[in-house]
Amino acid sequence: MFELAESDPSLSDSEAKRLIPQLRTRLLRAQYKFLERKERALLILIGGIDGAGKGDTINLLNDWMDARHIHTMAFTRPTEQDRVYPRQYRFWRALPAKGDIGIVFGSGYAPLMEEALKKRPNPDLFEDMILAARRYEADLVANGVQVIKLWFHLSKKAQQARMQELLQNPSTAWKVAPEDRDVPKRFKHLRQAAQRIIESTDSAHAPWIIIPAADENVRMVRTGQAVLEALQRRTVRVPPLHDPAVLPTLKRQRNPLTELDYSAQLSKDDYQTALLHWQNRLARLVRSKGFVQKHALMIVFEGSDAAGKGGAIRRITQAIDARQYDIMPVAAPKPFELDRPYLWRFWRRVPRLGQISIFDRSWYGRVLVERVEKLIPRSVWHRAYAEINGFEHQLAHSGVIVVKFWLAITPAEQLKRFKERESHPYKQYKLTPEDWRNRRKWKAYETAAADMLVHTDTSHAGWHLISANDKRHARIEVLKQLVKRIEQAIDDDD
Amino acid sequence: MFELAESDPSLSDSEAKRLIPQLRTRLLRAQYKFLERKERALLILIGGIDGAGKGDTINLLNDWMDARHIHTMAFTRPTEQDRVYPRQYRFWRALPAKGDIGIVFGSGYAPLMEEALKKRPNPDLFEDMILAARRYEADLVANGVQVIKLWFHLSKKAQQARMQELLQNPSTAWKVAPEDRDVPKRFKHLRQAAQRIIESTDSAHAPWIIIPAADENVRMVRTGQAVLEALQRRTVRVPPLHDPAVLPTLKRQRNPLTELDYSAQLSKDDYQTALLHWQNRLARLVRSKGFVQKHALMIVFEGSDAAGKGGAIRRITQAIDARQYDIMPVAAPKPFELDRPYLWRFWRRVPRLGQISIFDRSWYGRVLVERVEKLIPRSVWHRAYAEINGFEHQLAHSGVIVVKFWLAITPAEQLKRFKERESHPYKQYKLTPEDWRNRRKWKAYETAAADMLVHTDTSHAGWHLISANDKRHARIEVLKQLVKRIEQAIDDDD
Structure with missing residues (x-):
């Protein structure tokens, strides 16, 4: 050589x-x-x-x-x-x-x-x-x-x-x-x-x-x-990935969304007690030395429109000092972001040691909206599963705890919430014509979500499927899973 | 209270x-x-x-x-x-x-x-x-x-x-x-x-x-x-600045561009000798402890199209390790930049200790192209003189050496260079219809430049007017003034 x-x-x-x-x-x-x-x-x-x-x-x-x-x-x-x-x-x-x-x-x-x-x-x-x-x-x-x-x-x-x-x-x-x-x-x-x-x-x-x-x-x-x-050089192509360990085969898998119990709910009283309990545990955890000196936290919220992402996020942030977290609402990438690899804009948002980034929608847009709306070819979103798993693996490997929630509601529940928003004085802002368009593509979004939940459910960054037809139940589940994941990560350090 | x-x-x-x-x-x-x-x-x-x-x-x-x-x-x-x-x-x-x-x-x-x-x-x-x-x-x-x-x-x-x-x-x-x-x-x-x-x-x-x-x-x-x-609040307005120390009165001043000797030139032999001399001094200076431990350097190039900014920049970078500098070509601001105060995007480009940022056009676009093309109201570009002086003062105060060059050519020389570019195999890229449009506004640009040269020629960041009809002369002048400014800044530390 x-x-x-x-x-x-x-x-x-x-x-x-x-x-x-x-x-x-x-x-x-x-x-x-x-x-x-x-x-x-x-x-x-x-x-x-x-x-x-x-x-x-x-x-x-x-x-x-x-x-x-x-x-x-x-x-x-x-x-x-x-x-x-x-x-x-x-x-x-x-x-x-x-x-x-x-x-x-x-x-x-x-x-x-x-x-x-x-x-x-x-x-x-x-x-x-x-x-x-x-x-x-x-x-x-x-x-x-x-x-x-x-x-x-x-x-x-x-x-x-x-x-x-x-x-x-x-x-x-x-x-x-x-x-x-x-x-x-x-x-x-x-x-x-x-x-x-x-x-x-x-x-x-x-x-x-x-x-x-x-x-x-x-x-x-x-x-x-x-x-x-x-x-x-006219073109530079990467050979397609063949390693099944990193790239999944896309044959139809069981759909984890159909296995969920959508009737789960929580009474108002139980909710208040549980909320206090889990918020207190979360508040102590994120201030503990075990967390701030060795970890950062990235929390991902995905789910259909009106699934309750915003409300769940608020129940988390209520327990955390505003100086310790930042919330990133994720929309379509801007031109200067399109000029770089897809994950670049999320790398830029990775929290520093002791800090918490909460993503209201996330890099999973690649295999959800961009796939369903056909904004990218199949080969690109297919490959994205492996890229995302790699991204999260690198984060986890560096002590960043990656916790991902899918808030699952039924189409009927979504319709009910859309109607409520229409008549609410300031929640109208939250409802756009796009929400109705997306709703008509429910089936396609569900397929994309099911594939995503199967192919990116890794040991270092697993998905938490949350039954969210009942908001109280969903919020407590989110807090509970979050607390357990942080505790687990701190335990694993010893 | x-x-x-x-x-x-x-x-x-x-x-x-x-x-x-x-x-x-x-x-x-x-x-x-x-x-x-x-x-x-x-x-x-x-x-x-x-x-x-x-x-x-x-x-x-x-x-x-x-x-x-x-x-x-x-x-x-x-x-x-x-x-x-x-x-x-x-x-x-x-x-x-x-x-x-x-x-x-x-x-x-x-x-x-x-x-x-x-x-x-x-x-x-x-x-x-x-x-x-x-x-x-x-x-x-x-x-x-x-x-x-x-x-x-x-x-x-x-x-x-x-x-x-x-x-x-x-x-x-x-x-x-x-x-x-x-x-x-x-x-x-x-x-x-x-x-x-x-x-x-x-x-x-x-x-x-x-x-x-x-x-x-x-x-x-x-x-x-x-x-x-x-x-x-419907609107928030700052009272107009009245302090003449920060905001200039815009009555017609003498135009420093008319006082320049455009016939200055340098022979090929003298140029080669001088180039070697000043590049060597520059190379030593930017590697010296006196510079890297206490200073950073921002070099600004402004001037009409085809004034020779690129060539002058190359004569500087030839003397510097590529790891120590970055060149920023400045064009119209992007949407995410327009969402912030004008100087935000330049603050982001401020070099860290020991590093050098070279601006091919700069924040002076505010009082040049944006003024001439009427992209902003008069009150905004008027105020910008004070804002820019403040910006540079803060930089200078923190050890950033700010060196600003205006490369001045005559309209006839510009025409000659445009024609040369038109016929050159790869320099064609450098000539756009906009260059011809700007040329037709020569007078307006000259007025804006003259105002700028007078109102932002501060003791901490003065303008260096370079007679640039002869490229060799201009390049040596730039190197010489640059070296002297850095030496001066290091001397002032003692």
């Missing part, structure tokens, strides 16, 4: 002088076409051996192209502040919009490399990290972010010479960090780790490209060509 | 029971109208004596209204992470969108109170903080954010009783921070400071409302009424 790069190929200055102006013109032209099409973003992940001139080359790319549409990001080890959010949070937030180019130093491959270089790498952890990287890249590509990965490489001899050169010149010595000076000694070890990582994460949709880096001319031209090819 | 509040008025439970349901209905209705109109946002700043039940009352507001459109924020003392941005950054970022309500604990009044409570407050600092608060609120109101400020107050006796009560109940004792237990002793002192602050910052457009807080019923009802009145 590294044979060519370690032969340290070179290019004469005269040849470079001939090639580079052509390359620059083509790069710039390709960039403007890419920007004009606005079909996808390009993400360039940078890796490689130290002293291989990665930084210089990227500066050059910025110089050759229109740097206003290139965003270069360097992620260092997470700081204390970064750690109040899940690990993937900062990478997601930084994704470029369609038409733009993002260049990333210190991507998720930096910790992977660190692990691989350990005296005794943890094989399970390593394997998990590889899988996570593959999944992440596939999800990006499937969502309009093209990915290429450049690995800058050179021979051991050339690396040593380059380090010496950098160190001898006072104006470049700063580029060599103290820990990098050891690298020549570790060359073989590093090479082995890189080979393993590259082999496990190379793919047609997110390829690794080895850049021979000993000679500046070769390095520049090869990097430019790699970016040019990426910009010029 | 505190007479009524310190008489600790009370309201019987039966009376409260009569008033509150009406109040809630009216609040909710007013909120939905406010949301529907989407004319402005409402920002509620919370202050008051400790133990006055501020937190409880705000939780109640969230419960009474539709909490999905209320965002409660608590700002504590700035952390290390907060300090890498200017002080006002986090307040600006958190502003609610039009139609929404933001409730803020720990606003800018918290540090003001701290200063006022010192044994020997610094009178100049105090005065500056008062002025800053007044300016900030006036700017918000002028930009569609209504502001009300609630001060929760009670008598010394009632406060002492309340503290005792909270401390005795284990489920509320947490609400009393150790430092708060001293407060009864400091009551007189605190009262004096509060009075001084409230008197100096009360205004018709951003009023202080004193909430008697000893009795829970009175506190709830009075708070609800205050918010209701705010939501129901």
